[in-house]
Ligand SMILES: Nc1ncnc2c1ncn2[C@@H]1O[C@H](COP(=O)(O)OP(=O)(O)OP(=O)(O)O)[C@@H](O)[C@H]1O
């Protein structure tokens with residue numbers, strides 16, 4: 140599991156990908172989301188004070204799913220498609236493979252986001268660990284959704300497409316169900332991470348719970364998969 | 367201890383039983399051969415034992431441990447039928463990565479040694495996307511043995527390799543057995559199986575139709591081999607000796623100026639015949655086995 144995670148991490152971190160991700164995250168958080176920005180109305184007063192770091196959260200809210208899927212949509216199904224997965228399933232348990240992959244991707248994002256938070260923190264001279272935890276919980280959720288798709292759909296080309304579609308649809312739908320007063324759909328907000336982020340308490344832990352459910356679901360499906 | 371034991375192991379694809387309730391015991395230290403035509407179910411059987419596909423019903427144990435079991439996986443090595451590689455990794459990188467997955471990280475020297483044993487050391491640092499079919503196959507074998515497993519599954523280890531490489535792999539398999547390993551392999555090649563295996567099972571339509579040592583199987587299918595030989599005219603002085611000898615070696619002898627046809631009890635005797643021609647100073651231009659070979663009889667056996 141550890142070896143798989145390590146390989147997954149380094150294949151993500153290798154070359155320009157991680158550098159590009161960190162710079163985008165940094166640039167976005169520092170320059171593009173200004174106090175006068177359009178999203179500020181969604182934030183509480185406290186958050187407005189930490190606007191630079193909140194910029195990161197908002198960016199992940201809007202584009203996280205897209206980027207996570209873009210980088211990792213084929214993490215599992217490419218190996219199934221190309222049958223290299225056979226080297227793995229004959230050596231270790233399927234749960235070990237899945238959690239290893241998850242672990243590798245998660246550490247990659249942890250490093251990128253921690254890096255971006257630190258950089259902006261240094262610039263604005265303030266670190267908000269709560270916001271960082273919220274952002275991490277959201278990314279954790281997005282990673283598990285991406286992995287779930289990757290075991291659900293065996294063709295890498297389809298998950299790329301699906302990653303783009305859901306990457307665009309998730310924030311739109313998520314924000315819609317969170318703020319709509321339509322009783323038919325607004326119960327959906329309880330399964331959308333946005334609802335828990337909007338609150339300024341430990342509710343973000345529920346997102347981690349949701350992520351856990353996604354990962355268990357992926358594990359169940361992967362166990363039955365033919366390699 | 368038993369290396370492999372299966373009980374009523376079955377795999378259905380749709381309503382078709384591809385492996386149909388197999389009971390098999392392979393003892394430790396054996397080289398066990400699975401022989402059968404395309405689609406007989408050999409690979410599916412191996413894939414079930416190695417966790418690549420899930421059985422529909424039945425049970426199995428490996429090295430005395432009921433499976434599936436993650437711990438036992440560290441003690442087996444598998445060369446799947448279709449070896450695919452990570453295109454951006456070199457041979458050595460493959461072995462380092464995969465051995466660490468098996469819980470026994472291999473150092474560079476160990477990797478080179480194993481690559482050497484499959485005649486791939488010359489390409490140790492080449493990216494696998496530049497590999498030929500044979501090289502992919504060899505790395506497939508190397509990764510199956512890199513962590514020094516006790517039980518090794520090889521699905522068609524030599525198909526598609528050149529003659530020289532085939533011998534290298536045969537040597538490797540024999541050496542592993544000498545070191546106490548158990549090997550189960552599939553093949554389409556009776557000669558190969560005969561040379562290597564302690565026991566053989568012949569599979570057909572998902573079932574084992576015959577199993578035993580080569581001698582047992584041979585005795586079961588007692589059948590003569592018809593051999594047709596094209597040769598130079600036999601020198602008059604040698605004719606009498608040669609014909610007398612041929613008569614004792616086989617039956618249904620037919621003799622013409624440049625052709626001789628004879629029925630032999632077993633394929634092994636072909637060599638004796640050729641030696642006799644040589645002894646009688648007659649050049650042999652061609653020797654062909656007419657009619658079904660032992661291999662064809664084995665594989666085509668219908669229930
Ligand atoms: N995923 C699958 N779905 C449906 N049928 C399958 C699948 N995999 C294998 N089969 C069928 O199972 C049968 C046995 O296939 P298997 O690969 O085990 O044969 P084999 O003995 O290994 O043949 P070969 O010598 O060609 O490798 C074949 O008829 C094949 O079509």
Ligand SMILES: [Mg+2]
Nearest residue numbers: 408409410447
């Ligand atoms: Mg096969």
